[in-house]
Structure formats: C-alpha cells, structure tokens
Amino acid sequence: MKYRMEWTYQTKKKKQTVLSTEYLPIEDVITFADDFIQTGRVKNLEILSEDDVTWTLKEIKKLNEIVKDEPHEIYAYFDGGYHKATKLAGFGAVIYYTQSNKKYRIRVNASVDGITSNNEAEYAACLFLVNLFEEYGISKQSVTIKGDSQVVLNQLAGEWPCYEEEFTVWLDRIEATLKSCQLKPVYEHITRKENHEADKLATQALNGIEIKSKLLVSEELNENE
Structure with a gap:
C-alpha cells in the first residue's frame, strides 16, 4: 500500500495554500512528513492511503511498526x-x-x-x-x-x-x-x-x-x- 499527504502550508506573511504529494511508500511518507512539520509552517497534515482511508502521522508510524516485518x-x-x-x-x-x-x-x-x-x-x-x-x-x-x-x-x-x-x-x-x-x-x-x-x-x-x-x-x- 502507498500513501499520499495533503496539508495546508502557511508562509511567513500568513498566506496559505493546500499542497499534496504523489503516492509514496510508507517509510518515505514518515520521512517527508517529519521534515515538513519541522518547518513550523504545516497545518492540518493528513495522510491518505490508496484505499481512501485517512490517517494521522501518529497512526502511520504505528502502522509502519506493524507492517515493516511483513512483505x-x-x-x-x-x-x-x-x-x-x-x-x-x-x-x-x-x-x-x-x-x-x-x-x-x-x-x-x-x-x-x-x-x-x-x-x-x-x-x-x-x-x-x-x-x-x-x-x-x-x-x-x-x-x-x-x-x-x-x-x-x-x-x-x-x-x-x-x-x-x-x-x-x-x-x-x-x-x-x-x-x-x-x-x-x-x-x-x-x-x-x-x-x-x-x-x-x-x-x-x-x-x-x-x-x-x-x-x-x-x-x-x-x-x-
């Protein structure tokens, strides 16, 4: 299963826009999400799987711990x-x-x-x-x-x-x-x-x-x- 991210990005001048990624492997989603959040300009980050289920970053990290030992x-x-x-x-x-x-x-x-x-x-x-x-x-x-x-x-x-x-x-x-x-x-x-x-x-x-x-x-x- 692959996942994509959607989030609201806010500039220093408080302008906002909605951004999204392509579908990515779960490990890449976690890496990018953590990096995006560290900028301090990300709001309402959501992760969507290919089967249209919505996840939080915390849920995705927990899922990754479960599936990493499975093919x-x-x-x-x-x-x-x-x-x-x-x-x-x-x-x-x-x-x-x-x-x-x-x-x-x-x-x-x-x-x-x-x-x-x-x-x-x-x-x-x-x-x-x-x-x-x-x-x-x-x-x-x-x-x-x-x-x-x-x-x-x-x-x-x-x-x-x-x-x-x-x-x-x-x-x-x-x-x-x-x-x-x-x-x-x-x-x-x-x-x-x-x-x-x-x-x-x-x-x-x-x-x-x-x-x-x-x-x-x-x-x-x-x-x-």
Whole structure:
C-alpha cells in the first residue's frame, strides 16, 4: 500500500495554500512528513492511503511498526510459454518486495500440461504469480503486476473485453485470488526485454529446469542459480 499527504502550508506573511504529494511508500511518507512539520509552517497534515482511508502521522508510524516485518512494496513479473510439440506450458514469476528494511527477490517457475496455446499460457502464468502472493503471505496492500502480454493485462484492468470463454475462466480465477488476499493490483505492460527474468524462467521450465529461490537483492544476482 502507498500513501499520499495533503496539508495546508502557511508562509511567513500568513498566506496559505493546500499542497499534496504523489503516492509514496510508507517509510518515505514518515520521512517527508517529519521534515515538513519541522518547518513550523504545516497545518492540518493528513495522510491518505490508496484505499481512501485517512490517517494521522501518529497512526502511520504505528502502522509502519506493524507492517515493516511483513512483505510490502510489492512489484512482480510473469511470463508464460508454450511448446507445441510437447504440449507443455512453462511459467516464470519474479517477485520483488521489502521486509524488515531489506529488499528481497523471489524467482519461481513451473511446467504443466493441459494448456492448449501460448495465449492460454500467459493467462495461466499470471494466475501462477498471483497464487505465489498467497503462498508467501502477501495480502492487504497494493501490488504492481508486470508482463509483456498486453491482452492479459488490459483485460484484467478492465480496459479490453474478453470474448473467449476459456480465457474468461482464467481471468475470474486471477481476480478471485486477488480479492481473497485483499490485494489491489496495478497492471503495467512492459516489453519482452524488460520481462527477461520471467521469460527466462518460463523457458527453463519448458526445458525441465526447475527454479525456486529467494535472496537479498543486495547480493549478486545470478540468474543461473
């Protein structure tokens, strides 16, 4: 979950105006709010979360103490591939998150049968990623989901309709899992090059290479681990 601030700013000559910020991580909100208040020119500072709940700075600091040891600041990637000859689908998912003031990366892949096309593999890969949120206890916050399938992401965002019943089933399952975890998704279409981690994991799954890893992002990232 991210937060933005609104406050009344008063000049030395007592002129006032209302200012606001963009949505920020909770740690940044606390840092900026404390700094703003120290100027002595801030009145009626309010903090609003993405779900339109209003917080005081004291409440936000208390909340931060609670959530800092839980996964937050989530952004994740997915990709799906399909091998027509073997009729196998490969999924790749990468999740970045912050926990206890440290940043982590999870990489997981899998291969399954029963998928009939590369298009269906993309929907299934997105569900694979969303199921990982549930597995790793990621809930009650916003998550940014990135992929190179514009169709899947735009349909999930409600910007494009889905006319194929077999794909609607996947969309319904994705949305149901997100709702169950109380997650607010933000969908972002990226290029295949930008999605290289998830793409490589999906390809490795098709080649029988299974990967499931978690590490600190400050460590050297070795995609062959």
